Amino acid sequence: MRHIHTGARSRSSSHRAHSRIPSRTSGPAHSRIRSRAHGRLRLWTAAAAVITATVLVPQPALAGPPQVRADAANPYERGPDPTEESITAERGPFAVQKVDVPAGSGQGFNRGTITYPTDTSEGTFGAVAVSPGFVSPEAFISWLGPRLASQGFVVITIDTNTPFDFPDARADQLLAALDYLTTKSAVKDRIDPQRLAVMGHSMGGGASLRASAKRPQIQAAVPLAPWHTTSAWDQNKVPTMIIGAESDFIAPVAMHAEPFYENLKSAPEKAYLEMKGADHMAPALANVTTAKYGIAWLKRFVDDDTRYDQFLCPPPKPSPAIGEYRDTCPNG
Template sequence: MNDAFRRRTATLLMAAGLSTVLLTAPAAADANPYERGPAPTEASITAGTGPFEVASVSVPGASGLGFGGGTIYHPKATGQGTFAPIVVTPGFIGPQFSIAWYGPRLASQGFVVMTISTNAPMDVPPDRAKQMLAALDYLTQKSAVKDRVDASRPGLMGHSMGGGGTIRAAAERPEIKAAIPLAPWDPDASLARPVKANTLIIGADMDFIAPVSMFSEPMYAELQSAPEKAYLELNNAGHVISYIAPNTTIAKYSIAWMKRFLDNDTRYDQFLCPPPKPSSAIKEYRDTCSLG
């Protein structure tokens, strides 16, 4: 083998190596910067506690705050960057403790979650929408954990009138990435306003306060501008199913929805598409299911 042949061979090998690097570089560049926590399983997404240890911060109600105070739950971990924020709001005459379980449950999966009190227990959906946005602004701009939050990826959740407020707030602020109205009640919730957040509506088949035929189903049908939407109807469940005590079905699909659309984490597609089938917990599930 002469020197010229050796030089040509070395040149070809170097070129092949460079091509390999160039071809594999985009894959590394395409890694999701928002992915938090280990790959999910059925066991991990239905567990009472996720992979992150959680701390909490109390926010007293104060004049000029814009909402009635609340509690912030956040992962203690400091080595995984910032986390998406979620504000959770109770329903009509509902105290903060009625939705308190969402805070640690969601935060332990890798979110900064604020459960709030409303200014007055009888505040109607338009007022609750304003308070949710005020709470979100406080969480991302003024709170003790604002540096732990990625303000570009906000999410909202609310029960009953808080669910109606969730839809209104998402319509008012197009930057909201994901919304989950729970048994939403609002006779005029966004029926003529575009909601651009990926929205999961959760209703209950035995809800006589906010019957799904009058509220959840029409609201779902009107979500024409949502990039992705889904409707989950709980089986043998009433209006207060999401209050006080944790509900595994609500938690599972809320976590999957927020992970997918706040963290852009496609590892959670498996729980959303293909859609879940009717079961003892789920009466019906509809969605656009265009993930991929």
């Protein structure tokens, strides 16, 4: 059994030390993910997607400023102790609302949707910006808004300036979205500007890697089936979990996700999860695997919440959804 550091981390430096988490597992195919992914993939490659809108409760008047939480050993913990049931549920313990960010506001990205917890009693929250992939609209990844926000994050899912933007342009838009959240948005007072993360699918996943390289103060990144023209991420210093797909032929893991992971040589912690038998669209579709491990990674490194170590260490066991899992444990 490898040791996991459980102490709270200092926020006085631009990058913080992180606990060490072990790896390695495999498992059989998950037919439901594959069948859903194949149908969406054919539409995606034809540059069109069938989008299911996310239904949220209408936006209420915003409450007063969040209270400062002082009752926890780690002041950044949010929500009750997690369980397998809570982390895999479609909604977490926080009720959520949304704020639309209209186009044409000069915010550095096209438009977006902010989803946020309504409860202010536990203090401010970490924030996550999410980009869709090439020719995909914001609605394609909109499910991540309420899924993540209900676990205790402020989330902005964006439409990029054009659907054809390449990863580096999307990276700038992810950073602009984080800046908008923390300085201009209607919910800026609910956000801790020191606890930020990026996430994205395909070229949006490549964008999350580039955004992390450009702004190492980011606390976590979760690229989904990432695509980029470079594998040179050795200077990236952000804790990163890459979720790839075994049968991805748009961003084959052997050419993208796996070398990206291997080249994260400066990341204090990293993990690689490969979805068994899945293709390119699977990590971005609403599914338990992306949600569970994405939430655990964000909680662990954005919120310093060691209660979520249980989902990362020991590493995931063989399952119908996971074909491979790798991660780091430098101090063994």
